[in-house]
Amino acid sequence: xxxxxxxxxxxxxxxxxxxxxxxxxxxxxxxxxxxxxxxxxxxxxxxxxxxxxxxxxxxxxxxxxxxxxxxxxxxxxxxxxxxxxxxxxxxxxxxxxxxxxxxxxxxxxxxxxxxxxxxxxxxxxxxxxxxxxxxxxxxxxxxxxxxxxxxxxxxxxxxxxxxxxxxxxxxxxxxxxx
Numbered sequence: 164x165x166x167x168x169x170x171x172x173x174x175x176x177x178x179x180x181x182x183x184x185x186x187x188x189x190x191x192x193x194x195x196x197x198x199x200x201x202x203x204x205x206x207x208x209x210x211x212x213x214x215x216x217x218x219x220x221x222x223x224x225x226x227x228x229x230x231x232x233x234x235x236x237x238x239x240x241x242x243x244x245x246x247x248x249x250x251x252x253x254x255x256x257x258x259x260x261x262x263x264x265x266x267x268x269x270x271x272x273x274x275x276x277x278x279x280x281x282x283x284x285x286x287x288x289x290x291x292x293x294x295x296x297x298x299x300x301x302x303x304x305x306x307x308x309x310x311x312x313x314x315x316x317x318x319x320x321x322x323x324x325x326x327x328x329x330x331x332x333x334x335x336x337x338x339x340x341x
Contacts, residue, residue, distance in 0.1 A: 198215055198244060199214055199215075203306050204247070204307035205232070205248070205307075216330075216331055218328040227323060229251075229266075231248070232247070233247065235323050236324070245299075247310075251310075251317075252292065252298075253293065253296055257298050257310075258290070297317060297323070
């Protein structure tokens with residue numbers, strides 16, 4: 164009688180742990196994921212070592228918007244993820260004139276540094292963003308490998324892992340990413 168009760172208790176625990184593991188797997192696969200910021204390309208918004216929760220489900224129902232911060236795999240090393248800000252949407256004309264970014268001939272009003280002449284990338288400007296693609300840049304324009312460089316290129320919607328949502332580390336900077 165005691166062995167039967169103990170066996171049921173163990174089976175109950177194994178079943179509960181299994182359900183929790185499946186739930187965690189489903190959530191991290193389809194809903195949220197944690198990523199670490201590596202490098203200074205997103206300063207002053209995000210810093211090296213920040214831990215950010217990525218919203219992986221929003222873009223299943225909506226399109227990415229200009230200024231969203233997104234995570235995507237680097238084309239030359241898919242195991243390495245990049246985190247950048249969407250600047251140009253499909254069909255937009257992106258241009259850089261005197262270190263300032265222009266979208267469809269209108270200067271972006273942003274608080275980021277002017278792009279140094281040597282940091283314009285190897286892409287020809289003006290550049291029209293292909294349909295289904297997004298032009299991304301780091302907030303630290305002079306220290307970012309982004310769509311200005313053909314090795315990063317524009318990002319397909321299907322390659323976007325998710326949208327940066329919540330910074331969870333360091334605790335002093337805890338909050339939603341803007």
